[in-house]
Amino acid sequence: MVNLVLFDAGLMGYSLAVHILLVTVGMTLPIIMSIAEFVSIKYKIRLYDVLAKRLANALVIFFAVGTASGVVVAIELFVLWPKFISVLGQVGILPFYMEVFAFFTEAILLGIYVYFWNKFKSRMKHWLLSVFIAVGAVMSGVFITMINAFMNTPNGFNIPYYLSTGKIIDVNPFAVLNTPTTWVEIGHVIGSTIFAGAAFFLAYFAYKLLKTKGIEREYYKKAAKIAAAIVIIAIILTVVIGIESITNLMVYQPEKFAAIEMNFNSGPHVAEVIGGFLVNNKTVDSINIPGLMSFLATGSFNGVIASNDSLAAYAKGTWPPITVVHNTFDIMVGVGVLIGILMIIFLVIWLLNINEIRGKFESNNFFKKLLSRKIFSDPFDNPLVLRVLIIVGVLAAFLLEDGWVTDEVGRQPWILYNVMTVSAAANTSASVIPVGIAIIVFYILVFPATILFVRKVMKKRDLNNELGAKP
């Protein structure tokens, strides 16, 4: 007999795992598109115009699949977790409702932007639409993240009363907009989503730079530069807010924090556990660095880790799957640091290719000789750098999924932290199984089909024609 709770959770998790990839594309594409159109208008460069137009068409296709996927996820949330959604509806539904209007903004303005492109008398007004489309896309993410923050740190109703009676009283529907973790989570989620999306596009543009020549190459070079700039800004934002979110976890979700650190200790000089597995409530095969966890948490190697930041303070029944959460977190940090280092090197090389900066260094003979090395040439012309950028794109997508697993699995067994468990919220109607399987199969087919379709649509376009014809 199929465990329906597990099936529901698996189906939801799988759908979300695919959906967030579409979201990264849907959130980043309008930003790149908007920048491209602005540069085109401001500096009258036709290649940027073509870029904006092409990206707009790609956005329509991804939007079609992404919105449908979003509807599936939203409906899954409604039908797979009826008890959770009933509580959410009585307390914290407002962000969901607001998201609909962000979604409308994107849908309506994208329609106008793409289909009535030539009807605009003023190009700047047309460009302004792209800004609103990007804002709509980002705000959709912001509102949905508010729901996730509510799941992690529920508020806005009398929780002790609900736990004892099952009834909801003292409701403040606006409290959901500002839970203790809301804004940090928004910063981290939006930052990492845009980072991953831009890295994905940068990888694609880097690949095309390796494969094309002539004007086509010049076109992809311009696109790659926009994507690279976004990656660098977004990764800084993600790292800074990521550190803040760990601090938040210690305070508001200490059990989750203890799980991701696989920490059983409290007091001063607590070791940082890297890797490892949990066997019979003991950590094995890990690397322990004495005092490092104390240092990271307090700034001192002898800093005190509170007892509630240790798994020992909690009943085993409420622990999330420790090994999974801990290792996905460590992998996230490790891969994130690797990408960060690679992008810093990339940025330095890029900056050294700006004439004004390079000129200053080249006045010194040592630097002149050093900068003449191939590694310091224009990074967008360097095959090695381009190949690294492709790897960064793949790693960024992995990183996004990995971080999401850490967050969601880390909240287990709760759907609403310390209020409602996943098993209590699940729909145990067997009717979900056949359609659930169909959804899984459908996603497997639709996602790659969409990417291949967009690729083919773009490939079929003749850049020379597009440059000849006004967009």
Next chain:
Amino acid sequence: MNTYITINYVLLAIVFTFLFVEGMSAISFIYDRKSLPVVKKYLDPIWAITGTFVVFFVVNIEVLFPSILPAIDYMYVFPILLAALLFIGRNVFLVFSEYIWKDSKFSQLMLARIYSLITFVIIIILLSIFISIISGAGTNATLTGFSTSAFLSNPYTLGFILGALLIAFGLSFVFYKIEKMKVLSPVATVVGLLLFVFSISRLNLNVNYITYALAAAIALVSIIYYLTGKARREIVFIAAFLSIISINFLNYGKVFGTKSLTTYLNNSAVAFAGILVTIVGGVLLTGMLLFFLYMYKLPDGQNSDYNKVEYKDDEQKIGIANLYIMPNNNKVNGKEHKKGKNWKR
């Protein structure tokens, strides 16, 4: 009259109006291949808005009547998930048909027709859920199960769905000015209306003179188009909206045949906050839809800046963009670096 229920009914009427019109588009793709460019011109910019209205309505139910959802989830989980799944197919095939390249083995018409078939199924599912919720057809007394056989063996639920589809077929001629055998327009519309009104009355739903007046008006629209060839799309939109909202109001506050919708109302704090968001969001939405309509009606711009712009040479200095977005190429060292075979520029 309860404000929350009224808002929900208005939204429901808007959603089904958009779906009804989309149903007409789907019918046209199959009925008359020549309608493809006309239908696409209407449908391409608007399909996303239709989908968003469906989401809007679903979330509105969640905001105003969250305690009804467990019953809906348990009874209609299969058709709702199926419709959601097909919704992906609807979007995919529609957008694929829009961007399919000329020498592809899949033609634009073929993809549009696949979209049509999927859309039919979605509309039939949604109409089935709608009629089941307001009439109680197929539901049990405890609202824990849905009997597909009881629903399908009720001729009036089938009459309701078939009637709605026939009306959509009849009015699709009017909406897209289809000429092919246009005598079918008034025939399908009138037969559909008779079947539709008769079925809803047999399902113990209230009908009165308003229902008959609206049915007569819809029939007239179709007949006038057949006789004169003249039609306006706005009339079809308005007629559909009024018809759906009249059914709701004539059966005000009734769900699952005998239950009262007011018993499912959310607590006052969330419901009130929901109304505030609806008002603010509704104003924004109305503004954007009016802007959309304005742009839709606007002729192609001969005076657009795009026709006047003179693009500069890419290599010239363009200030900050030159520095950061487009630094000079790799000639800065006085020589180009060694490149592979694909690196000739």
